[in-house]
Amino acid sequence: MKVIHTVLLKLCIEKKINLIFTHSWEGGHPDHDTANVIGTNIGKSLKLLNKTYQFPLYSGRRLFWWFFRLFDAYPENGCIIRYKVPFQERIKFIILIFFYKSQIKTFIGLFPLYLIHMVFSGEQIIQPINLKKFSKRPHSGKLLYERRQMGNFDIIKKNYLKYINWVN
Numbered sequence: 001m002k003v004i005h006t007v008l009l010k011l012c013i014e015k016k017i018n019l020i021f022t023h024s025w026e027g028g029h030p031d032h033d034t035a036n037v038i039g040t041n042i043g044k045s046l047k048l049l050n051k052t053y054q055f056p057l058y059s060g061r062r063l064f065w066w067f068f069r070l071f072d073a074y075p076e077n078g079c080i081i082r083y084k085v086p087f088q089e090r091i092k093f094i095i096l097i098f099f100y101k102s103q104i105k106t107f108i109g110l111f112p113l114y115l116i117h118m119v120f121s122g123e124q125i126i127q128p129i130n131l132k133k134f135s136k137r138p139h140s141g142k143l144l145y146e147r148r149q150m151g152n153f154d155i156i157k158k159n160y161l162k163y164i165n166w167v168n
Contacts, residue, residue, distance in 0.1 A: 001037070001163040002163060002166055009045055009046070017046070019051045019052075020042060020046075020048055020051065021053050022039025022040065022054055022055075023035045024036060024055060024074070024077060025074075025138050026059035026074060026077075026139070028057060028058040028059040028068065028144045029057075029058075029144070029145055030145050030156055032057060034160075036054055037134065037160050037163065039052065039054075039129075040052060040131065041164065041167045049129060050128075052128070053081075053129065054077065054128075054129055055124065055125060056071050056127075057071070058072075059139070059143075060143065061138075061139040061141070062139075065147065066147060071117060071123070073125045073127055074139065077130050077133065079128060080127055081125070081126050081127065082124070083123070083124055083126075084123060084124075094114075097111060
């Protein structure tokens with residue numbers, strides 16, 4: 001995470017980035033939560049926390065087994081901001097999914113629900129970053145990635161805290 005932070009920070013400075021969007025802290029996939037930790041700390045390093053946002057993708061909060069819910073913003077993550085994506089943009093996003101060949105297995109499960117959401121709702125949800133969250137699990141109960149045996153939050157959290165202490 002330190003290497004990624006260093007490279008992203010340099011790139012953000014070079015490109016004069018002044019707005020950051022990252023995955024939400026939601027326990028759906030360990031990579032997504034890690035992206036949130038790094039994105040939040042990049043925002044902090046650049047003094048852009050007031051312009052750093054998270055977007056929900058998928059999680060298993062209040063569900064069991066491998067079931068998941070798309071675009072489920074957690075009120076405890078902060079104010080929920082919703083906006084309508086123009087229809088032409090939604091079509092473009094749907095088409096772009098087919099270019100992520102490495103994610104084909106994931107999209108087999110996500111695509112039907114994503115398609116329905118994009119065609120009928122078309123809502124993008126974002127929330128301001130919440131710095132207080134890293135000391136707690138994204139939600140009570142087993143996280144989706146724990147149920148899918150893709151990681152253990154308590155072990156992953158130790159790495160997050162080492163990284164956060166390094167940044168600070």
